[in-house]
Amino acid sequence: MNEWMVFFSALSGVAGAWLLYLASPRQQWLAHRSSPRVSAGVGTALLLLSLALLLSMMGATEAVASWMVLVMLVWTLAPFLGAWRAGRRTLS
Amino acid sequence: MKIRNDIIKVYKDVHIWVGIISGLMLFIAFYAGAITMFEKPLERWATPPSALAPPPPIERTEALLQAVFASHPQAAKHYLVVVRPSAEAPARVIWREPGKTRREFTEYGASFAADGSLQVEKLAKAPVAQLVDTLHQLVGLPFPDAVARQIMGAVALMYAVALVSGLIIVLPTLVKDFLALRIGKNIKRMWMDVHNALGIVSLPFHLVMALTSVVFAFHTPFYAVQEKVVYPHGLPWGQHEPAPLPGPDEYPLPADALLRSVEAQLPGFEVYSFIFREDQGQLEASVTGLDVRHGTRGRTQASTHLNPYTGEVDPHDLPGRMESWDAAVNAFFMLHFGSYGGNAMRWLYLVMGLAGALLFYTGNLLWIESRRRKQRDGLVPAQKRSAQVLGCLTVGVSLGCVIGISATLAATKWLPGRVDDVALWHQGLYYAFFAAAVAWAFARGAARGADELLRLAALASLLVPLGSLAGVWGIGGTWNHPGAGFAVDAVALAAVPVFLMLARYTRKRMADGHTDSVWSTAGGSADPAAEGADARAVT
Structure with missing residues (x-):
């Protein structure tokens, strides 16, 4: 597998999942949600790009599984990072 | 989505009890399983x-x-x-x-x-990586394989039930609370959100783990049923067309020629080894290796037959070249092992595994918090015995597993040459630290025990890279393979400040948190007399 392609697919997957988190009503990373529809649109496009890149490099099952694990991981960690940042905002 | 309250209550009861029974064994399975993602590098690091x-x-x-x-x-x-x-x-x-x-x-x-x-x-391949894998496979139980595997299967079934029942419980508020994590005065809601944050999004991962584990535990009866129902002439175990007998002037190809031949036939497949067996005067061969674009049903490698006389590969056993049924079975295994995508995927599985371990830990915390006897009229009530016992068990078993694995890893570079049976010593060290940690948690109570055991976990983790450092200087027969095990030492070292930080938070919780809790030394001591006492005045 081309390492740059792996890097870009991971990067677009993380960025896409993160933007979708920022678009969600329960996000805490930002004090105020800004243009959630744009975030959701760009996030979805990046996630699809990530999946397409993975499909071009790996078997179909492996690509979908890799993509899902990446998204699951970002969305598992995102609420914790958001809560941590909200806590710091409250302190400052 | 609306579900009747009485239905939710039934599923909540089911979720709580299967979670309580299986949660700590699943913690061990996930913590050890996360480490097992790097079984080969660990084996390399640990082998003299x-x-x-x-x-x-x-x-x-x-x-x-x-x-x-x-x-x-x-x-x-x-x-x-x-x-x-x-x-x-x-x-x-x-x-x-x-x-x-x-x-x-x-x-x-x-x-x-x-x-x-x-x-x-x-x-003398180091046995410590195998020990961690066995802890993972047998959910940490020190019983013979035949017994522990059946219990593991039952635990995996309870895990699947807990996942389904947990999903049904959160369905009514799923959309509203999706990705929520409310940290505030309501501790119960906070642990609920943490538990959901760890469990809801990663539900597909957990379903795969639960179902595959059930199959791993009960594969023998499954095969027996298949043999009765599907394959009346017996399961076709690895059957392949026998290779034609070699002619009188045919000789096996040398290894370098075989390697060139396989690399030409299987681009992207990294060859690890060739295995040869002599069968009735004829040489049979297989090639092992990995193509990270395709997952394998083996944990670390795939293998397939190879004609040693011609170098021709029979690719039908290789992922990406299998027939649909074999590919489906292969996918089942690979999704459990994370044997696709190379090291990047292994790191993701490692973090998902640790998050899974936390899921079970927080489930127990939630149970304890839900049963907290709250302070009224300035009096701190004694906490329920069940909450105290589960608090001590949760702390002792979870941190006992963490300390036991770190301690037995820390001993890796000191045991060879000093003891006869290295594998037995590794096993003994793990269970000795594990049992001591559980006993310590009960002796000291959940709060103090957590603080002290977390500090011990930090020390045990620090000893892992110190063993390698001793190897760099050649102290006491230790060793260090340059480059090969750096990640093992680095991860153990990175765990040290994490454990210390958790210990600091635990002390802060003891000092500043609710006094009417098992996590407070004021209200949560494991004093046997506490159950009988109605309340104690706040001093």
Whole structure:
């Protein structure tokens, strides 16, 4: 597998999942949600790009599984990072 | 989505009880399983250096084989040619000699000394990585495999039930609370959100783990049923067309020619080794390796048949080239092992595994918090005995597993040469620390026990890289393989401040948190008399 392609697919997957988190009503990373529809649109496009890149490099099952694990991981960690940042905002 | 409250209550009860019964065993399975994602690097890090001379180039494999067969004719029955020798497989040629049972064997490796003479060494692959894997497979139970595996299967079934019932419980508020994590005065809601954050999004991952574990535990009865229902003439175990007998002038190709042939036929497939078996005068061969674009049903490698006389690969056993049914079975295994996507995927599985361990830990915290007797009229009530016991068990078992694994890893570089049975010592060390941690948690109470055991976990983790550092300086027979095990030491070192930080938070919780809690030394002591006392005045 081309390492740059792996890097870009991971990067677009993380960025896409993160933007979708920022678009969600329960996000805490930002004090105020800004243009959630744009975030959701760009996030979805990046996630699809990530999946397409993975499909071009790996078997179909492996690509979908890799993509899902990446998204699951970002969305598992995102609420914790958001809560941590909200806590710091409250302190400052 | 609306679900009747009485239905939710039934599923909540089911979720709570299967979670309480299986949660701590699942914590061990996930924590050990996360480490097992790097079983091979761990094995490499833990294996003592070989006394053999550096392996000869692959082009000289035939000469080495001839020398081995001349002095050890039994080696010709079953031997291995390693393409890229490493610390855990340090010889170009390795062979196995059978032991008392089918699964027992001794491995030998061979090389040429500087003067060209044959060197043979009994190989001593480190057993510690296998111990961690066994803890993972048998959910930490110290019972014989046949017993522990059945219990593991039951635990996996309860895990699946907990996942489904948990999903039903959160369905009514799923959309509203999705990705929520409310940290505030309501501790119960906070732990609920943490538990949901760890469990809801990763539900597909957990479903795969639960279902595959059930199959791993009960595969023998499943095969028996298949044999009765689907395959009346017996399961077709690894059947393949027998290779045509070699002609009188045909000889096995040398290893370097086989390697070139396989690389030409399987682009992207990294060859690890060739395995040869002599069967009724005919040589049979298989090739092992990995193509990270495709997952394998083996934990670390795939293998398939190879004609050693022509170099032709039979690819039907290789992921990406299987028929649809075999591909489906292969996918089932690979999703559990994370044997696709290379190290990047292994790191993701490691973090998902640790998050899974936290899911079970927070489930217990939530149970304890839900049963907290709250302070009224300035009086701190004694906490329920059940909450105290589960608090001590949760702290003792979880941190006992963490400390036990770190301690047995820390001993890795000091045991060889000092004890006869290294594997037994590793096992003994793990269970000794585990049992001591559980006893300590009960003796000191959940709060103090958590603080002290977390600090011990930090110390045990620090000892892991210190063992390698001792190896750099050659102290006490320790060793360090340059480069190979850096990640193991780095991860253990990174865990030290994490455990210390958690210990600091635990102390802060003890000092500043609710006094009416098992996590407070004021209200949560495991005092046997506490249950009888109605309340104590706040001092």
